[in-house]
Amino acid sequence: MNYRIKTSNEAPVEVIGKEYMHKAFADGCSLAKKINGHLPTMGWNSWNAFGTGNNEALTKAMCEKLVELGLDKLGYRYVVLDDGCYDNNRADKKIKNNEERFPGGFRALADYIHSKGLKFGMYNDVGSKLCSGLEVGTCGYEDIDARSYVDWDIDFLKVDNCYYLWDNATFSNAENARYTFAPCIKSVRLKNSTEEIILSGRDAVILGTIATLTEDGVITGLGTFDGTGPFHSPCKDESSEAIFSFEAQEAGEYDLYITYATGKEEGVGEWLQVFVNDADGYAYDALLKPTAGKEIFTEEKLTTLTLKKGANSIKLMNHRRQENTLQSYAAMFYALKEYSDKDIFLSICEWGKTNPQEWGYKVGNSWRILNDITFNVGHDGDPGGAQWTSDYTNSITSQYNKAVIMDEYAGLEKGWNDPDMLVVGMNGITVTQMQTHMVMWCMMNAPLMLGLDLRNVKRNDDIYKIIANADLIALNQDTLGIQAKRIFTTISDEAPDKTYITNNDRVDVLYKPLANGDFALSFINVSDKEFSGVKVFVENKDADSEYIIKDLITKSTLNHKGNEFVCEKLAPYDSYTIRVSKNVGREDYKI
Amino acid sequence: MLEGKITRFEAARQVHDALLNIRKEPDEEKWQCALDLKDIYDCNKCVANVAQSYVKGIITPGAEDEFRGTDIISEKEKKEILERLFDESKRQRPCSPAEVITYKYISYEEALMLKEKGARFIDVRTPDLYEEKYNELNFVNIPYSAIYLNPYSVAESTDKDVVLRCNKGYLSTVTAKLLIEHGYKKVYVFVAQ
Numbered sequence: 001m002n003y004r005i006k007t008s009n010e011a012p013v014e015v016i017g018k019e020y021m022h023k024a025f026a027d028g029c030s031l032a033k034k035i036n037g038h039l040p041t042m043g044w045n046s047w048n049a050f051g052t053g054n055n056e057a058l059t060k061a062m063c064e065k066l067v068e069l070g071l072d073k074l075g076y077r078y079v080v081l082d083d084g085c086y087d088n089n090r091a092d093k094k095i096k097n098n099e100e101r102f103p104g105g106f107r108a109l110a111d112y113i114h115s116k117g118l119k120f121g122m123y124n125d126v127g128s129k130l131c132s133g134l135e136v137g138t139c140g141y142e143d144i145d146a147r148s149y150v151d152w153d154i155d156f157l158k159v160d161n162c163y164y165l166w167d168n169a170t171f172s173n174a175e176n177a178r179y180t181f182a183p184c185i186k187s188v189r190l191k192n193s194t195e196e197i198i199l200s201g202r203d204a205v206i207l208g209t210i211a212t213l214t215e216d217g218v219i220t221g222l223g224t225f226d227g228t229g230p231f232h233s234p235c236k237d238e239s240s241e242a243i244f245s246f247e248a249q250e251a252g253e254y255d256l257y258i259t260y261a262t263g264k265e266e267g268v269g270e271w272l273q274v275f276v277n278d279a280d281g282y283a284y285d286a287l288l289k290p291t292a293g294k295e296i297f298t299e300e301k302l303t304t305l306t307l308k309k310g311a312n313s314i315k316l317m318n319h320r321r322q323e324n325t326l327q328s329y330a331a332m333f334y335a336l337k338e339y340s341d342k343d344i345f346l347s348i349c350e351w352g353k354t355n356p357q358e359w360g361y362k363v364g365n366s367w368r369i370l371n372d373i374t375f376n377v378g379h380d381g382d383p384g385g386a387q388w389t390s391d392y393t394n395s396i397t398s399q400y401n402k403a404v405i406m407d408e409y410a411g412l413e414k415g416w417n418d419p420d421m422l423v424v425g426m427n428g429i430t431v432t433q434m435q436t437h438m439v440m441w442c443m444m445n446a447p448l449m450l451g452l453d454l455r456n457v458k459r460n461d462d463i464y465k466i467i468a469n470a471d472l473i474a475l476n477q478d479t480l481g482i483q484a485k486r487i488f489t490t491i492s493d494e495a496p497d498k499t500y501i502t503n504n505d506r507v508d509v510l511y512k513p514l515a516n517g518d519f520a521l522s523f524i525n526v527s528d529k530e531f532s533g534v535k536v537f538v539e540n541k542d543a544d545s546e547y548i549i550k551d552l553i554t555k556s557t558l559n560h561k562g563n564e565f566v567c568e569k570l571a572p573y574d575s576y577t578i579r580v581s582k583n584v585g586r587e588d589y590k591i
Numbered sequence: 592m593l594e595g596k597i598t599r600f601e602a603a604r605q606v607h608d609a610l611l612n613i614r615k616e617p618d619e620e621k622w623q624c625a626l627d628l629k630d631i632y633d634c635n636k637c638v639a640n641v642a643q644s645y646v647k648g649i650i651t652p653g654a655e656d657e658f659r660g661t662d663i664i665s666e667k668e669k670k671e672i673l674e675r676l677f678d679e680s681k682r683q684r685p686c687s688p689a690e691v692i693t694y695k696y697i698s699y700e701e702a703l704m705l706k707e708k709g710a711r712f713i714d715v716r717t718p719d720l721y722e723e724k725y726n727e728l729n730f731v732n733i734p735y736s737a738i739y740l741n742p743y744s745v746a747e748s749t750d751k752d753v754v755l756r757c758n759k760g761y762l763s764t765v766t767a768k769l770l771i772e773h774g775y776k777k778v779y780v781f782v783a784q
Contacts, residue, residue, distance in 0.1 A: 053611065131636055133604055162636060170636035171600060174661045228635045231743050351635060375622075375639035382617055391749045391774025392632055427620070492740050502743045502773070 003032060004338065005331040009128060009140050012166040012179060012324045013331075018280055020327055022239070022319035025358045028413070031330060035343045038365055039477050040416045041156065041447040043078025043121065048384060048421050048451025051377040052084025052132045055101035056109060058380060058453075063116050065454035069464065072117060074473055076450060078156050078345075079113050080121030081106075083132045093144050095124075095136045106152040114153065121156030122149060126328040126350075127163030131170065137163055138332055146335035154344060159332060161350035166324040168266065169353065180321035181269030182222035183260035183288055186297050188244055188314065190254040190305070197246050197254075204242040204316075211240030221267045224321040227352040228371045230391075230398050233500035234357055234406050241317040251309040256284070256302045258316075263294035275315040276305050322354045326362065333363045347418070347447070351393075357406055361414030366447050369406065373399050373420035376428070383452060386423035388433050388573065389504055396423065396437045397526055401502050403444050404486050404510070410445055412481035418447050424466055425452030431462045435553065436524060436575045438466050442476040443484040443510045443522050443577070471552040471579065475512060475520050484512035484522070488536045505529070507570060509536045514579075520552075522577040523567040535566040538580075546583040553577060593669045599653055600634045600641065600660035602669070606649050606676055607640040614676070622646045624686035628658040629750030629776075648682035649675045694767035694778040702728055702754055702781050710752035710779075713738075713745060715766045720758065725783070730756065735766050742773035749774040756781040 007013055018024055019031060030036060044062050046054035063079055066072045085106075087096045097105050110120040124130065124145065125137040138145050138159070149157060162170045168177045185204075190197040201217040211221040224239040225232045248254070262270040274284035284303045291298050305314070329348055336344050348356055348364035351371045360367030371393040378384030387395040399419035406417045422441060424434045441448060450467060457463050489496045491506035504526040512520040519538070525531055540563045547560040553575075560580070567576045592605045610616045618639070625631055625642035632638060641658055644650040650672055653659025664672075675681045697705070702725075706712070712730045714721055721732045735757075738745060746753055753775060755763040763780040770778050 051611065052608070133601075133608060170634050171598075171604065229632060229747070231747050233741075233744070353635075371635050371638075375642065376618060376620065377639070379611065379617070384618075385620055391743070392638070394638070499740065500744070501740045503740055503769075 003334045005327055005334060007139050007142060007328060007331045009165055012320065013327050015282065015285060015323055015327070019362070020323055020330070021281075022322060025322070029362070030414075031333070031362045033337050034333070034363060036413045036415070038345070038412070039479070039481060040445050041078055041345060041347070041365065041449070042075040042473075042477070043080060043119070043449055044076060044454065045080040045082050045121070045158075045421050045449040045451060047082035047377060048374060048423060048426065049378050049453050051379055051384075053379040054081060054084060056104055059109065060112060062454050063113055063118055065457065066118065067116055069454065069457060069459060069468070071454075071468060074468055074470060075477055076448070077117070078119045078121045078449070080123065080156060080158060080449065082123045082158065083130050083160070084134070085123070086130070086134050086136050089135050090141070093141065094148055095145055110153040119155035120153065121158065121345075122152070122154050123158045123160065124332075125160040125162055126325070126332070127161065127165060127169065127172065129163040129171070131160055131162035139165060139328065142331045142335035143338075146332065146339050149336060149344070150339040155342065156345040156347065157332070157336070158347040158349050159329060161325070161353060164325075164328070166328075167321055167353070169350075175264035177266050178262070178264040178270040178287070179324065180223055180271070180318065181267055182272045182316060182318040183262040183270060183291070184268055184294060185219040185222070185242060185316055186217065186259040186261070188316070189257040189259070189299070190248070190307070191257065192252060192254045195249050197248065199244045199246060201242075204244050206240055206242050208238040208240035210237065211242065219316075222316060223267070223269065223318050224354060226266065227355050227369070228393075230370060230393055230402060230502060234352075234355065234369065234402055234409075235498045235500065239317075239319060239322070239355075241315045243313055243315050245311065245313045247310060248307040248312050249309070251307065253304050254307050256305050257299050258288075258302055259297050259299040260288060260291070261294050261297045262288060262290045268294045269318060271318050271320055272302075273317050273319060274302065275317065277308065277312055322359055325350055325354045325356070326359045330363050352402075357409035357417060361409075364415055366416040366418040368418045368420060369402050370399055370419070374423055374426065376426075378426065378453070380453070383456070384426050385428035386426040387428055396429070396433065396440070397504050400440045400444075400526070401504075402500070403446065404440075404508065405498055405500060407444070407483035407485050407497070410483045416445050416447060417483065419444065421449040421451040422467070423451060425456065425463050430573065431466075432571065433573045434463070435466050436573055438469065438472055439522055439575045439577050440524065442472040443512055443520065445476060445481065445483040448473070448476060469552065471550070471555070472577070475514070475552075478512075478514045480513060480515040482513055484510040484520070487511045490531065490534060507531045507534045509534065511538065518579055518581045520577065520579050521565055522575055523570055524575045525570040525573060528572045530572060531570045532568060533566065534570065535564055538563045538565065548581045548583045550579045550581075551576070552579055559583060593664070593673065596663055598660060599650065599658060599662050599664050600637055602664050602672065603640040603644040603650055603660070604637055606644040606672060609676060610643060610647065616647075618643055619646045621686075627656060628652060629748070630657050630660060632748055634660050646684065646686055648684040651683075692771050692776055694764065694771060694780055696782050697754065697779045699725070699783040701779075702783070705752050705754055705779065708752060710754050711746045712754045712756075714756050715762050716757050728754075735762050738766055739769060742770055742775075745770065745775070750776060752777045752779065754779045754781050
């Protein structure tokens with residue numbers, strides 16, 4: 001079977017198989033040839049440290065430091081060149097190295113990296129250009145680029161979403177929203193020689209939470225939320241479909257007419273998908289003829305449908321925001337598979353825009369959940385800056401607040417939520433905040449990608465102790481592969497594991513089961529205040545369980561009886577993170 | 592650089608790139624005043640490009656308080672941008688000391704005007720106390736308890752005009768303070784009875 005997808009810059013690709021349709025997102029099946037079972041990736045990425053200013057000498061220096069500091073032995077093995085390493089244009093259709101910054105070429109660098117026992121990662125983009133503006137995006141070039149990447153012996157590819165042609169992504173044409181939202185729908189008419197069925201927007205059942213029915217009976221907003229900013233819950237705010245149920249007097253063909261108005265903005269587009277009864281594919285999946293405005297309606301015959309006698313249903317929707325993006329990533333994925341048997345990791349970086357927690361597992365090893373964690377990246381001589389809190393995505397807590405309720409989207413048979421790279425070592429945050437950031441990322445099974453100039457790190461300095469805490473890394477890399485669940489938060493009684501909370505005035509408690517039967521608990525003070533006496537009860541059949549508790553930061557241990565765990569005092573931004581082991585007949589766990 | 596028909600976002604990207612790689616000027620660490628541009632987050636990933644080209648006084652706002660990133664940049668503006676990029680004396684840095692943001696009480700007439708501007712109208716009472724009144728303003732009922740948990744659920748952006756109402760104004764002002772603490776810049780309390 002040929003899995004290849006041919007993208008073009010003319011139009012979005014057709015949805016080429018059932019596995020790419022929105023309704024397959026919940027089936028739990030990764031695309032053919034995807035290898036699951038990997039723990040979160042660990043390594044170093046050039047972006048937070050050097051922005052577009054990375055070069056060969058710096059990269060080699062980082063490799064040396066990874067080995068010298070023993071970080072490789074702790075699991076930090078992937079060395080990833082982010083944006084800015086290519087020449088501005090293709091040469092003979094191929095992407096090539098920026099000769100000034102990477103004079104030795106990528107294959108030689110890969111050989112160097114591999115000779116150190118490390119793995120080599122690179123970066124590209126599903127659009128026409130990279131975010132830095134380099135005109136070497138993979139759209140339409142997946143085949144050629146995959147061959148280059150295989151020649152360069154890469155182990156990992158991070159793929160960004162700027163200049164994307166089929167959605168209103170960063171630097172894209174804002175009017176690309178026309179591909180990702182349905183038009184406003186006023187009515188549906190079905191007609192054959194003997195019968196005419198007329199349905200208005202009011203007759204529809206609207207699924208999901210993004211679409212609304214106006215007072216005039218018009219359905220608007222059929223599409224998918226933009227999850228790039230921190231404004232939507234990943235668990236609650238859902239894509240919408242409008243379902244019209246009706247009776248047909250006889251089986252046979254009916255012409256489908258829709259009264260609609262189009263726009264080119266978030267919420268009102270031009271692309272409509274029609275789904276009839278329980279068919280395998282879409283009955284219609286294309287742009288409609290634009291109207292003169294989003295309030296100016298027109299009726300068009302779209303297609304002819306085959307209906308059953310009696311009860312039928314028609315769904316109107318537009319899931320192209322997700323389907324287009326999935327297919328663009330799948331195009332690169334299968335191109336790499338074509339030329340290499342190596343299990344090259346695919347790191348999806350579409351910034352949570354299309355809610356990739358719903359589909360990312362089909363093709364990727366991880367998926368970013370939001371826009372970037374910092375907009376103050378460093379360069380050689382300047383570590384850049386980060387923040388604890390912000391009203392957008394550029395802070396540790398903005399990323400944490402979303403990722404912490406996404407545990408059920410992650411797993412060994414799927415992949416990992418990616419709240420972006422570590423900002424440990426950047427300006428603007430305290431050592432305590434960095435420590436808690438590391439705890440959060442380890443508990444949440446996030447990829448651990450260092451983003452600092454490792455030449456500034458010395459064995460046993462504050463930064464080293466944070467990034468080289470083997471006990472915390474052991475949580476992240478635990479073979480059971482389960483992202484921690486928030487079991488308690490001081491701010492709310494309702495469903496702490498599913499409620500999206502952006503108010504940081506709180507302490508959260510995270511619970512993470514581990515492969516050897518232990519579990520980890522982390523009390524995380526998200527706030528700038530001191531908290532005391534936060535306690536949780538961990539469900540256990542044995543009420544008198546005896547445990548050994550190890551504090552994973554201070555390394556102190558103590559005996560504990562019962563299933564209630566209390567954190568007596570927690571300083572602002574601090575965490576209390578413990579590994580809890582049964583204290584009976586346990587020989588496999590030494591303190 | 593800045594060749595062809597390009598958007599202001601694209602220009603910001605090119606300017607920021609030139610600042611770092613040609614001019615070798617480090618980023619301004621304090622770019623918070625760029626948050627005065629109410630559309631700064633619209634381009635998502637290019638926030639840093641917009642912020643740096645703005646706080647360094649190279650690209651001026653396309654309209655009052657707005658960057659207007661998707662507008663096409665004019666030839667005249669391109670010329671001015673390039674001048675400012677390469678001659679620091681021509682730059683006019685926009686940042687003044689941060690002003691204290693507070694909420695404002697508004698009348699029915701002011702509320703109508705804000706509705707025209709696309710403001711978000713929120714009734715913060717619990718659903719059992721909520722009453723249908725001033726329906727023409729399209730109030731949505733989001734109780735204070737829900738906003739307290741998730742202040743960013745109120746609007747797509749913290750730059751949006753947000754109008755609050757309750758019974759006597761007490762709960763609205765508590766909510767207004769909470770929203771301002773979380774970065775909202777234009778919060779109003781509707782007091783008409």
